Amino acid sequence: MGYIKVDNTKVTKEIADQLKQVCPFNAFEYVDEYLSINASCRVCKLCVKKGPKGVCEFIDDSRPQIDKSKYKGIAVFMEQHNNLCHPVGFELLGKAKEIALKTNEKVYAIVIGSDTQAMVSECLQYGVDDVFVYQDSLYRDFNVERYTNVMESFYKKYQNNVILFGSTPLGRSFAPRVAARLKTGLTADCTMLDITEEGDLLQIRPAFGGNIMAKINTPNNRPQLATIRYKMFNKPAIVKPFGQVHHESVEDIEKHSRIELIESVHKPQAKDISESEIIIALGRGIKKQSDLALIEPLRAQLGADLACTRPLIENGWFDARQQIGLSGRTVKPKLLINIGISGSVHFIEGMKEAETIITINQDPQCKLFNYSHYAICGDLYQVLPKLNELLEQLGVTQHV
Amino acid sequence: MKIITCIKQVPASSNVQVDPITGVLIRDSQNVKMNPFDLFGLETAFQIKSRIENTAIHAVTMGPQSATQVLKEALYMGADDATLLTDRKFAGADVLATSYTISQLVKHMKDYDLVICGKQTTDGDTAQVGPEMAEFLGIPHVPYVKELIEVTSKYIIVRSAYDQYDEIVKVELPCLLTVEKDANTPRLPSYRRQLLFDNYKINYVTFKDLEDQNENHYGLNGSPTQVDEIFSPDKSMHSTRFEGDPQTLSNQLVEILKDKRFL
Numbered sequence: 001m002g003y004i005k006v007d008n009t010k011v012t013k014e015i016a017d018q019l020k021q022v023c024p025f026n027a028f029e030y031v032d033e034y035l036s037i038n039a040s041c042r043v044c045k046l047c048v049k050k051g052p053k054g055v056c057e058f059i060d061d062s063r064p065q066i067d068k069s070k071y072k073g074i075a076v077f078m079e080q081h082n083n084l085c086h087p088v089g090f091e092l093l094g095k096a097k098e099i100a101l102k103t104n105e106k107v108y109a110i111v112i113g114s115d116t117q118a119m120v121s122e123c124l125q126y127g128v129d130d131v132f133v134y135q136d137s138l139y140r141d142f143n144v145e146r147y148t149n150v151m152e153s154f155y156k157k158y159q160n161n162v163i164l165f166g167s168t169p170l171g172r173s174f175a176p177r178v179a180a181r182l183k184t185g186l187t188a189d190c191t192m193l194d195i196t197e198e199g200d201l202l203q204i205r206p207a208f209g210g211n212i213m214a215k216i217n218t219p220n221n222r223p224q225l226a227t228i229r230y231k232m233f234n235k236p237a238i239v240k241p242f243g244q245v246h247h248e249s250v251e252d253i254e255k256h257s258r259i260e261l262i263e264s265v266h267k268p269q270a271k272d273i274s275e276s277e278i279i280i281a282l283g284r285g286i287k288k289q290s291d292l293a294l295i296e297p298l299r300a301q302l303g304a305d306l307a308c309t310r311p312l313i314e315n316g317w318f319d320a321r322q323q324i325g326l327s328g329r330t331v332k333p334k335l336l337i338n339i340g341i342s343g344s345v346h347f348i349e350g351m352k353e354a355e356t357i358i359t360i361n362q363d364p365q366c367k368l369f370n371y372s373h374y375a376i377c378g379d380l381y382q383v384l385p386k387l388n389e390l391l392e393q394l395g396v397t398q399h400v
Numbered sequence: 401m402k403i404i405t406c407i408k409q410v411p412a413s414s415n416v417q418v419d420p421i422t423g424v425l426i427r428d429s430q431n432v433k434m435n436p437f438d439l440f441g442l443e444t445a446f447q448i449k450s451r452i453e454n455t456a457i458h459a460v461t462m463g464p465q466s467a468t469q470v471l472k473e474a475l476y477m478g479a480d481d482a483t484l485l486t487d488r489k490f491a492g493a494d495v496l497a498t499s500y501t502i503s504q505l506v507k508h509m510k511d512y513d514l515v516i517c518g519k520q521t522t523d524g525d526t527a528q529v530g531p532e533m534a535e536f537l538g539i540p541h542v543p544y545v546k547e548l549i550e551v552t553s554k555y556i557i558v559r560s561a562y563d564q565y566d567e568i569v570k571v572e573l574p575c576l577l578t579v580e581k582d583a584n585t586p587r588l589p590s591y592r593r594q595l596l597f598d599n600y601k602i603n604y605v606t607f608k609d610l611e612d613q614n615e616n617h618y619g620l621n622g623s624p625t626q627v628d629e630i631f632s633p634d635k636s637m638h639s640t641r642f643e644g645d646p647q648t649l650s651n652q653l654v655e656i657l658k659d660k661r662f663l
Contacts, residue, residue: 003491003620027464027491038464043492043620044627144531145540169562173543176495176528180535185496185624188526203625206633208411208523214630221624258540258572262557265566272564278662302662321563335662345633356660358653364643374656375641382646383653390654394663 002060004037004047010055011035022051068199071222073160074100075108075132077151078123079170083115083140085122087235088166092228093126094236096164099195105161108132112150114140124241131243132158136250141264142170144177145257151178153253160223161199167227175227185218186225191232191349201226206326211345231274231332231353273322274329276305278336281324281351283309285340285361285380289317294380295339297388307331309347325350340380343368360384401455401553403445403514404506406533407438407474409467410523434470437518439586441579444548445516446478446587451551456480458509462490462502468602475597476589483509483603490607492620495524499532501618504610506537513553515576519544530578541576542569546583 016030027041047056074096078089089109096107106129111119116135123131134150151163163178165171167189179186191213192204200217201224207214218224273279280299286292299306308318310325324331325346336354341347342363348371351357359372362379369375376383412431442459449455459474461467462485471482485505493501506515515537520527527543534541547559549568557570561580607618616622642652657663 037488037491039462039486039488039491040464041488041491042627044630148535169544172527173531173541176499176526176531177535177541179496179528180499180532183496183624185494186528186532187625188495188528202628207525207630211633212630213633215628216625217628218624219626258575259542260570261567262570263568265559265568267565302657335657335660349633358656360649360653369639369641372639374653375639376649376653377641377643378646378649383649386646387650387653390650394654 002043002058004041004043004045005057005059006035006037007055007057008035010052015052015055019047019051019055022047066220066222068161068222071159071161071199073106073108073130073158074162074164075110075154075158075160075223076128076164077166077171077174078109078111078119079142079166079168080111080113080119081142083113083119085111085119086166086168086230088168088171088228088230090122090126090235091230091233092164092166093123093128095193095228095233096162097127097236099193099201102195103161103197103199105199106130108158108160110134110151110154110163112139112147114138120245121241124243124245125238126236127239127241128243131245133245133247134250134253135247136255138255139250141261142174143257143259143261144174145259146253146255147174148177148181149254150250152181154248155182155223157248162195162201162224162226164193165225165227167229171227175225179225182223182225184221184223184225186227187216187218188227190226190228193226193228200224206349229330231330272329273305273307273324274331276307276331277334278302278304279307279324279331279333279354280304280337280339281307281309281341282312282339283341283347284311285342286312289315291381292317294384294388297391298337298384301391301394302335302337304335304337309341309344338368338372339384341368342366343371401448401452401513402509402511403448403455403457403516404509404512405438405442405445405457405459405474405479406502406515406517406530407442407459407461407470408435408518408521409433409461409463409470410435410521432466432469434473435518435521435523437520437522437579437581438470439518440581440583441516441518441577442474442477442479443584443586444545444577444579445514447548447584448514448551449478451548452553458483458512460485460502460505460509462486462498462505471602472597473589475600476591476593477587478590478593481603482600483605485605487607487618489615490619492623493618494623494625495526495528495532496624497618497620497622499529500536500622501610502529503533503536504612505605506533508605508610513573514556515539515574517576517578519578519580527578530576534576537574537576539574539576540571541578542571543578544580545577546580 025040076092079086109123112134165175187203194202332353338359357372358374360376459479517530546561550557
């Protein structure tokens with residue numbers, strides 16, 4: 001905590017320019033030979049570390065440190081619909097168990113719903129230490145006001161260290177509400193998590209549209225909250241349940257809400273590519289819509305699902321739910337074949353977890369090659385017809 | 401009805417890289433623009449104004465002096481007035497401190513019925529500021545609004561887009577909405593309005609105007625999270641490269657797929 005102080009006796013035009021270069025946020029203003037810092041400053045201290053020596057100084061006016069040893073336990077909010085857990089919750093339990101080994105903390109699942117029994121036993125199967133259950137008929141559907149009250153009540157009682165949420169649309173609306181209620185930090189859309197022995201959660205997330213990664217921590221506040229992308233981590237192994245179930249009283253939790261759910265309308269279910277095992281992803285290398293037929297033999301043979309990059313969505317060739325990338329889906333298939341994709345950072349962030357990645361592209365410098373296990377350097381319009389001949393010879397159509 | 405729309409100035413390009421040696425951010429431009437998501441938020445406000453008589457739309461932003469540019473754009477599009485929230489004391493704010501500071505501004509503006517934000521910004525990308533503000537204001541929020549179904553002076557009914565489903569909710573006013581991308585077609589700034597606002601003076605609000613005068617709630621001091629380091633995404637992996645004529649390449653591809661038991 002603190003701010004940056006500028007020693008203007010040392011500032012010249014050159015130094016001012018140098019500092020302007022260093023600052024990622026355009027926070028320096030040099031007017032009438034006076035260098036000042038405006039409200040854009042994020043106190044990233046780059047000017048102190050990378051700028052000319054002795055010009056900028058970080059002034060620390062810290063608040064007293066909290067006693068971190070008092071806050072124990074990594075909790076996961078189990079998102080549910082119709083009393084069925086969203087799989088992201090189990091993935092987070094897996095990650096929580098992994099990092100909890102470092103700090104010797106327990107892993108908690110927080111289950112809120114109207115009929116929680118099945119969800120509770122599922123959590124136990126994945127080997128959580130404690131399941132905290134908040135059951136009421138009013139908790140059947142997610143309601144941000146009621147659920148926030150529940151989380152507040154949980155934290156007041158258990159004073160735990162970390163609470164994790166899935167970075168689903170629901171989680172992204174709910175977690176900030178909880179963070180503001182508990183007046184603590186929240187890091188959105190983490191792609192990696194770790195923890196220090198002291199219990200400080202290290203949260204890594206893409207910033208500037210994924211062009212850089214930022215490592216964020218919450219040094220002096222508890223609980224530490226983070227939302228984590230779906231499909232980033234593996235579900236834990238199924239074990240013989242050993243955890244304890246705590247049925248919490250909900251009587252004293254405020255249930256009034258100013259939000260009334262009138263209807264939840266399910267969109268026609270195009271299969272979600274984030275669940276797919278085998279994906280063929282297509283990009284701008286495909287020149288016209290009719291060329292998609294070239295892909296069909298391979299797709300049929302593999303039983304693959306089709307996905308694409310943003311330009312093909314903009315062309316109207318695909319549904320937006322088939323887009324891979326930061327603004328689309330994160331996928332984690334066993335096999336991903338990229339055809340005609342050069343590989344923007346956004347796309348790469350969405351697919352880099354695939355187990356086997358094959359990329360076909362005619363550009364030898366194609367960026368995506370660096371992220372592929374197999375780089376096939378060739379023109380898709382020449383390779384695919386040959387491939388289709390081969391597939392025809394193979395003849396065996398795999399029945400799924 | 402009194403509507404407060406929150407907008408933000410963001411870098412025009414998110415194309416930044418980290419210099420691997422110095423660790424300094426390299427940007428390819430210093431240009432800025434209005435956060436594209438906010439355009440849909442503003443348009444939502446304009447559409448409510450066309451439905452409800454006596455509606456005033458107040459555009460607000462937090463940022464340095466140069467952020468007045470996006471406020472002007474909002475005025476030229478159709479906002480009735482514009483306020484810049486700026487103070488050195490707000491510097492270094494993370495999501496919590498930012499949300500708190502803007503919620504203090506909204507409180508300062510009093511008697512509002514609706515607060516409208518874009519779903520997220522293109523630079524922060526968190527989509528958290530809206531919901532956190534609502535919590536600080538003690539009002540309900542509805543995220544990802546893509547359609548206004550009914551607007552009255554007591555409540556509104558909207559449709560929200562979640563990944564797999566839509567929700568139609570009725571919510572009491574005052575409340576906060578975050579508006580989904582492509583919820584509507586934002587209008588362009590008009591030249592006539594630009595002339596109209598030629599002599600307009602943007603309102604300034606600074607720390608001393610806010611109700612909460614505890615400096616520890618703002619800026620870096622009020623921010624629980626801090627950035628430890630920034631780095632380029634580095635994902636080097638073992639990669640095998642195949643070159644040659646199309647026939648060889650397709651043979652190899654089939655071999656790989658067989659080897660991995662996909663064929």
